[in-house]
Amino acid sequence: MxxxxxxxxxxxxxxxxxxxxxxxxxxxxxxxxxxxxxxxxxxxxxxxxxxxxxxxxxxxxxxxxxxxxxxxxxxxASPERVTPPCPLFARCGGCAVQHLALPAALNWKAATVRQALAQAGFAETCEVSLSQAPAGARRRMDIGVRRTTQGLTLGFHARGGDLLDVRHCLVLAPALDRLLTPLHDLMIRVRGLRRDGDVVVNLLDSGPDILVRTDGALTVDDRALLAAFARAHDIPRIAWAPVDQREPAEIAAQIAPVRHRLAGHAVVPPPGAFLQATADSEAAIRDAVLAMLPPRLAARDEIIELYAGCGTLTFGLAERGRVLAVEGNPDAATCLKQAAGGLRISVLQRDLNRQPLMARELAAKPVVVLDPPRMGAGAQMREIASGAPQRVVYVSCNPQALTKDAALLKAAGYSLAALTIIDQFVWSAEVEAIALFTAPPAKRARRR
CATH class of the missing domain: 2.40.50.140 (Nucleic acid-binding proteins)
Structure with missing residues (x-):
């Protein structure tokens, strides 16, 4: 803060x-x-x-x-000081506050969010809900890999920026933690890794789903290695992509179907897809968003969901009304389309940074729900503020971006009506917030 x-x-x-x-x-x-x-x-x-x-x-x-x-x-010493449980705490950049008791850490993060909103002009008090994820529940890891003349390093970045070799992490779910050493041993043998790469692992319902990025092309032997690794560790799918390009990943090895459920609906996430950090936090975010919807939606009303991803919130929203889900990533949008058949969900693949939904498309809507990337909603937020839908439910992972975007709503006359704060990135400085903003009565009246 x-x-x-x-x-x-x-x-x-x-x-x-x-x-x-x-x-x-x-x-x-x-x-x-x-x-x-x-x-x-x-x-x-x-x-x-x-x-x-x-x-x-x-x-x-x-x-x-x-x-x-x-x-x-x-x-x-502060009475809130505790002994950090990880021996790498002073060096690893992944955890910032292991020396702070968890209740105090949650209060600090809550104060960070409140200050971000106050800086945007929302100094008023409102209903606030707090929750915190436990350690050992993180179901996604993004780890760096570097090959040097001294050997191979696989792990997280140290506070000074260098890559730190990590073989055990208390933050991760056990199924991911157990993969750190085997992945290190695997990447030593991958010839497509010349110097730098990374490995993204999502823990899906079907098991760990791996995306390997390297700075060189995979060889035939590399692909055989990945297939053998998948069989040895019950990994349904391993995909590969170049580390310096954003082109779609290709499947390097698959031994079983990939499956996952979001709000009870089956999806097949693309390799490296975005997931909320923990399953419990995903449910808490979804519950908070649903609680912030209008109490009643008419049959003709449509919920606008921006930055929908693979449907983390979409399926829950569709239980309350018709949903237009907008997502910029083609693979995520395709995943959502394939899972949305027969539901009250329309999916639009659209880059909202370059082509935001315009104010006139949002003006008559009862609610807009958005979960933007870390840098915020940018041009899309200006259109939301100008269109002035009755409610805006904003899911934030970055208090600084929240300040910038919420300030536009404040200038448009919105009020802060409810706030949920979730510490799903335990021991880090990161925090998730879900805020409900309501349009001024005059603008709501003009729509009736």
């Missing part, structure tokens, strides 16, 4: 014999690092420090703004 600087404070003393500074930390920054002021009154980032703590730290670069410091010792 970006602090309000006048409210942050720190007392600093310099210890000459150690060239260290004592700081009192007031807030957590957006990335989960402690923020304080150093002896010169400059804002200082102290990774590993928590609000209320007095710490001994070394200032690393006096020319940066904000300055950065290395935590040397915690002299007075």
């Amino acid at each position: 970006s602090p309000s600087l006048p409210s942050a404070h720190a007392t600093t003393t310099t210890t000459p014999e150690t060239s260290a500074t004592t700081l009192t930390v007031d807030v957590l920054g957006r990335g989960g690092d402690g923020l304080a002021y150093d002896r010169d009154g400059c804002l200082t980032v102290v990774p590993g420090a928590l609000p209320g703590e007095t710490v001994l730290a070394r200032l690393d670069d006096l020319h940066m703004a904000p300055r950065r410091a290395t935590l040397l010792a915690v002299e007075s």
Whole structure:
């Protein structure tokens, strides 16, 4: 959370014999690092420090703004400090706040979302619901692979940016965690990996679904290796794509059908498809969205769903009314079309960044539901604000993008009516929010 600087404070003393500074930390920054002021009154980032703590730290670069410091010792610990359960915590960039008790982490993330909305102009209070996923439930992993003269590294990026070899991760569901070492041993032998690649694994109902990206083409032997790996580890499908291109993936090995269910409906997600991080969080997001719909929809009413993906929300929405589901990715849109037969769902494949639905197409709608990418809805959000549908249900994975997009709704006269905050990325700085915005009464009246 970006602090309000006048409210942050720190007392600093310099210890000459150690060239260290004592700081009192007031807030957590957006990335989960402690923020304080150093002896010169400059804002200082102290990774590993928590609000209320007095710490001994070394200032690393006096020319940066904000300055950065290395935590040397915690002299007075926060009551919310806990022992990080992972030995890689200080190095791995995947988890930012393993040293913060989970209830406190949820409250911090909730404050981050509330501040994002306040910065957009929504300072009013509203009904807020909070939930948190457990560790060991993540069903998607995106891991980097690098081959050097020293060997092969497979894992997550360290805080400094380099790839860190990881063979065990407490965040992942056990079925994915068990694959880390076998995948490392597999990628050593894949000749199509010259230097850099990555592996995306989704845990579907049918089992792990793997997409391998490499910087070289697969050889015949590589394909045989992938097929043998699939058989040995009960992997229904392994796909491949070039690491530096966005062309559709090709199936390198398949030993069984791929199947998955979204809100009880069978889908066949494309390789590397987007899934919510945990199954429980997916259900919580869907329940929150459905609770924010109008209580009654007429037979002629249509729910507009933007950035629909493979149908994470679509099938639940269709239980409440007719749905126009718009998705830009061709593979995801095709997946949704194939699963939507016989349901009250129309699917439109359309790049909303380049060709947003226009204000006139949204003006008479009772509700627009959108789950945009991390950078937000961009041009599409301007059309929503201009069209002023009665309700806007916004699913956000990025508080900064939420601030930018929600500010357009505030300028159009919308009010914040309800908010759900879900910590589905446990121990990270990421947070999911679902916000209901309602149009001003005058605009709602003109549509009746």
